[in-house]
Amino acid sequence: MTKDTKAQAPQTIIDKIWAAHTIVTREDGDCLLWVDRHFVHEGSHHGFAQLKARGAKVARPDLTFGMADHYVPTRAGAERQQPADTRRMIRQLQENTTLHGVTSFGEGHPRQGIAHVVAPEQGLTLPGLLIVCGDSHTSTHGALGAYAFGIGASEVAHVLMTQTIWQSRPKRLRLRIDGTLAPGLSAKDMALSIIAKIGTGFAQGYAIEYAGSAVSALSIEGRLTLCNLSIESGSRLGMVAPDDKTFEWIRGRPFAPQGHAFDAAIEDWRKLPSDADAEFDREMALDAAEIAPTVTWGTSPEHAAAITARIPDPANESVAAKAEAMREALDYMGLHAGMALTDVTVDRVFIGSCTNSRIEDLRAAAAVLAGRHAKVPGLVSPGSSTVKRQAEEEGLDRIFLDAGLEWGGAGCSMCVGMNGDVVPEGERCASTTNRNFKGRQGKGSRTHLMSPAMAAAAAVTGHLTDSRALLEGRKP
Numbered sequence: 001m002t003k004d005t006k007a008q009a010p011q012t013i014i015d016k017i018w019a020a021h022t023i024v025t026r027e028d029g030d031c032l033l034w035v036d037r038h039f040v041h042e043g044s045h046h047g048f049a050q051l052k053a054r055g056a057k058v059a060r061p062d063l064t065f066g067m068a069d070h071y072v073p074t075r076a077g078a079e080r081q082q083p084a085d086t087r088r089m090i091r092q093l094q095e096n097t098t099l100h101g102v103t104s105f106g107e108g109h110p111r112q113g114i115a116h117v118v119a120p121e122q123g124l125t126l127p128g129l130l131i132v133c134g135d136s137h138t139s140t141h142g143a144l145g146a147y148a149f150g151i152g153a154s155e156v157a158h159v160l161m162t163q164t165i166w167q168s169r170p171k172r173l174r175l176r177i178d179g180t181l182a183p184g185l186s187a188k189d190m191a192l193s194i195i196a197k198i199g200t201g202f203a204q205g206y207a208i209e210y211a212g213s214a215v216s217a218l219s220i221e222g223r224l225t226l227c228n229l230s231i232e233s234g235s236r237l238g239m240v241a242p243d244d245k246t247f248e249w250i251r252g253r254p255f256a257p258q259g260h261a262f263d264a265a266i267e268d269w270r271k272l273p274s275d276a277d278a279e280f281d282r283e284m285a286l287d288a289a290e291i292a293p294t295v296t297w298g299t300s301p302e303h304a305a306a307i308t309a310r311i312p313d314p315a316n317e318s319v320a321a322k323a324e325a326m327r328e329a330l331d332y333m334g335l336h337a338g339m340a341l342t343d344v345t346v347d348r349v350f351i352g353s354c355t356n357s358r359i360e361d362l363r364a365a366a367a368v369l370a371g372r373h374a375k376v377p378g379l380v381s382p383g384s385s386t387v388k389r390q391a392e393e394e395g396l397d398r399i400f401l402d403a404g405l406e407w408g409g410a411g412c413s414m415c416v417g418m419n420g421d422v423v424p425e426g427e428r429c430a431s432t433t434n435r436n437f438k439g440r441q442g443k444g445s446r447t448h449l450m451s452p453a454m455a456a457a458a459a460v461t462g463h464l465t466d467s468r469a470l471l472e473g474r475k476p
């Protein structure tokens, strides 16, 4: 093949962004990539400590953004009760970003919130950008056609100092989901049912492009949810090619290009989608019509099933290690095989996290809760202070409060409990988050992952419930 024809070879969106960011390729194939945006959170303090030890500066403070999310209190007055260590984490982020001249949305800032909610909402996440953050759910940003992945602590230091990162090239997986999602279902059901089907290790070593009519039909919020869960299928990143919906969603956001620059950007972004005959290393297709409202019953996101199903029997699992994991999960969760999922009672609900705390998620939960009272306590935590204000303008906070739920502040909150908001030991929580391993929401906590509508339905009935039953006769 001559050089010329090689240059014209069809490319996937993954190849295009990779090529555009490669500075140098090493003999072993690893590439040094340019980083367009680096988001730092409280946990990124290790990186700043390394800079301090070397007397180094942040190479590109203008491309680095601080977001306080994991440790910030999300309940009124809670900061006064937070242990000194937690307060220090929040303070350190503020001090480090101030010292290095990095824009930061710290505690109390009107744009504060979870990095993966704030950055897209502020127009910091844009198609074609290479984005990193010391957090595995950085995959979320792929929903806008960005190449975004989580990095480790030493990599955070490397990016802070050089604005570049060494990476080995991932294999490319295209996951097509065609057909129409049934009414009342969401991107969360899509993501959980994909993981239930393919497992948590399936996409390891791959970058995913989600394609197909069911993915195109998702709102941008839905695509963010879908890409957020990529990491739970083993992939470090998942993306959706940008389209007109993406461009309209980005238009006018504070950090997005404005006016003529925005029109010029759209012209560039239109070149990003995979070429028609581009080759992927692996292709997979799923039918959206087969997707049902999905909940997890165990301690892995792949321990998921349709709400209408019964808890599967480990005895029917042919892979011994999987059967053992199922037994252990059922034991930890205090459940048994054969039980109808709708018979599983819950002690509380949590609606929030970078998976499902955007305005559309809160609207979906409110649609179920409106005019109803929750049987169990629960916390609703908007993903950002901006989402919080918007929800309050729409009166969603009143719906949650009238239902007896708590209306909290923005942050990771009970998704991981680092700020002190934990699920008490032994309690079972219907949660809109993305991880359900043992103790994820606090020591001895039991997590069932589901969509916002499903979590709201569980709040109303006190047990896992098909949210569609509670939406019948209501305005969509």
Ligand SMILES: CC(C)[C@H](C(=O)O)[C@@H](O)C(=O)O
Pocket: 043, 070, 134, 135, 136, 137, 150, 416, 435
């Ligand atoms: C604490 C943080 C680094 C972690 C992550 O990398 O994802 C957290 O956000 C999570 O969801 O488990």
Ligand code: SF4
Pocket: 069, 070, 114, 135, 137, 353, 354, 355, 411, 412, 413, 415, 416, 433, 434
């Ligand atoms: S909301 Fe949860 S999943 Fe998302 S970054 Fe925070 S801790 Fe991680």
